[in-house]
Amino acid sequence: MTLAELIANLSAQQADATRLRRQVDEAALLGDVLAQLDQVDGTDTSAGHDLNTHDAAKQLGLASHRTVENWCRQGRFPNAYHTSGERGDWRIPVSDVAAYRGGQVRRDGVTGSAAVGAGASPAPRRALSRVGRGSGA
Numbered sequence: 839m840t841l842a843e844l845i846a847n848l849s850a851q852q853a854d855a856t857r858l859r860r861q862v863d864e865a866a867l868l869g870d871v872l873a874q875l876d877q878v879d880g881t882d883t884s885a886g887h888d889l890n891t892h893d894a895a896k897q898l899g900l901a902s903h904r905t906v907e908n909w910c911r912q913g914r915f916p917n918a919y920h921t922s923g924e925r926g927d928w929r930i931p932v933s934d935v936a937a938y939r940g941g942q943v944r945r946d947g948v949t950g951s952a953a954v955g956a957g958a959s960p961a962p963r964r965a966l967s968r969v970g971r972g973s974g975a
Contacts, residue, residue: 887932888929888930889930890927890928890930891904891907891927891928891930894930894935906928906930910928915930915935918931
């Protein structure tokens with residue numbers, strides 16, 4: 839190998855090392871950004887993020903977040919979704935919670951002005967039969 843070939847080879851290796859160092863620095867920066875994003879839990883409502891069931895329950899004045907989970911399953915929050923498939927945590931858009939609090943969402947999840955003031959009537963209850971209950975009749 840000649841001296842010129844050796845110098846050309848070392849120059850190419852130096853350029854490769856510089857390019858790799860830049861890629862490593864960029865990857866480290868990307869890793870830092872991803873680590874910070876992993877810490878975001880979606881409860882910062884001031885920025886418009888969606889609520890988890892605990893925070894939605896607090897905003898609605900409910901004692902249990904399980905009520906909100908049930909309401910999500912029933913469709914009372916039309917835009918609620920699971921974070922990862924069917925087994926993930928529920929997330930509810932702030933707008934859905936605000937609409938529900940404002941009476942714009944009926945129990946069946948219908949939204950809009952038709953639902954406002956419509957006073958969603960509860961499901962009809964069946965009358966209890968006294969026949970065969972030992973009432974003496």
